[in-house]
Amino acid sequence: MRGAHKREERVQPRSWQKPEEHKTKPMSYAIEAQNLTKRFGDFTAVDAISFNVAQGEIFGFLGANGAGKTTAIKMLIGLSRPTEGDASIAGFDVYRETDQIKENIGYMSQKFSLYEDLTIAENIRFYGGIYGLSRKRIKTKTTEIIQELGLEEYVNRLVGDLPLGWKQRLAFAIAGVHDPKIIFLDEPTGGVDPATRRQFWEMIYEAADRGVTIFVTTHYMDEAEYCNRISIMVDGRIEALGSPAELKQQFQTDSMDEVFLKLVRA
């Protein structure tokens, strides 16, 4: 059994027959996953999950520790090859088009995003360079980001010296330096003070309003409440999916914390 899966994984060149199909297809969803599965030996880490995320949607991806969130995300961003199932990100296939996926997504985590001993401008230049932006484009982007965040006076300050709230907003802006269609956020505001957290979410709303899709992973339930829709993973499966209001109604409770507890303890 175990060996069979491994071999299957290698010889399964999913939909190589019609590579042009995706390019002509109109993009209705930013993220589509159909029966996406990952097994490690006889352990099924992600068990046939299916969901869609619309363009411009703020989607929360939740689960207890060890529920399979990280494995699922690795498949979505092209870092881990699925054992079975299909998924596309910004219209690109997770089996064949992993390079295009990486060009079209941005990533930000609260803990690891910026180089503290580089200045604001240097951080922007560094990430712009990594994503292959032209020198001219990097220059315009730098001006844009600095103006938008009102950081004119601090361009040459080390990022490490900035207050947390500014760092965070800068990290989000830099995650979008290459104008990705989807931005992945990993626990973006855990532990952050309430005022800073709100400034951050306003930035996210603004990005979503521009049509950027936001994919948030978190285990802070109060962070989840800011999302348009939420999925909750338990033991490798998506056990709940809906807006915070729908989920609270479905589980007959008035807090997301309770929804989560009911699901995980069930």
Add this chain to the structure above:
Amino acid sequence: MGAVKIEHISKSFGDQSALKDINLDIAAGTLFGLIGPDGAGKSTLFKILTSLLIPDDGKATVAGLDTVADYKQIRRIIGYMPGKFSLYQDLTVEENLNFFATIFGTTIEENYHLIKDIYVQIEPFRKRRAGKLSGGMKQKLALCCALIHEPEVLFLDEPTTGVDAVSRAEFWDMLQRLKEHGITIIVSTPYMDEASRCEEIALIQNGQILQVDTPDNIRESYEQPLYAVKATSFYQLIKDLRAAPFTKRVEPFGEYLHLTTSGYFPEEAIYNLLKEKHHEQIEVKRIDATIEDVFLELAG
């Protein structure tokens, strides 16, 4: 009798002021919450109270003992669970617990009644090295080790940070039961929603205490009218509400925005204004303030 008394405590690191003139009086037997974001000064205050750090100014006593002069006695009667996991990663669960019992001159058997509820949950893993435990298990073991000498005052620095919602809820249930043993428990947390699990709380930000009271009194101290508002386009909604004549503040609050107005306005007036701005699926309702509303008001 006061379990913890803090008078005019200040502490700076270089030119960074971590605590500014802190005053607190915590009664014995209280489950007390110190609530504030990262960098507020919670851990610094805990280190001063547990005698690990000397304040620049002011004084503090724990169970009547001075944190500087009587540091040796203090260390014997307190339990401390630091924010960072500080048990021996390469000792097993059982070895860690035995170690802490031994250095405090007691045995696991002697105080087993205190840790029983918690220990039974990790007992199946007693031969496992602490470094190999899950986050929730580590937290339970750390709590057992902090309790094994039956402390009078227990300091828990962000015990629920990075732990999932299920373990968090269980942890607060455990604290509730421990309180019944008469132990004073002082917990710090960045989660505003955990405030209601405490009998009394202090809101702290930038090294200053903003308010101290019971969670209910703190919620009720918010005196302005507060509304929850929702519509399809959140970004536009924020902009339109900020521009409205009645608005004092607008803050995103999960699936709703919280709107504070200067004076009472009927829900309908707010609804109509948004209708005029072509918002869809509008919802407006008057609500009671949460701890977080108060925090934003005080910190802002």
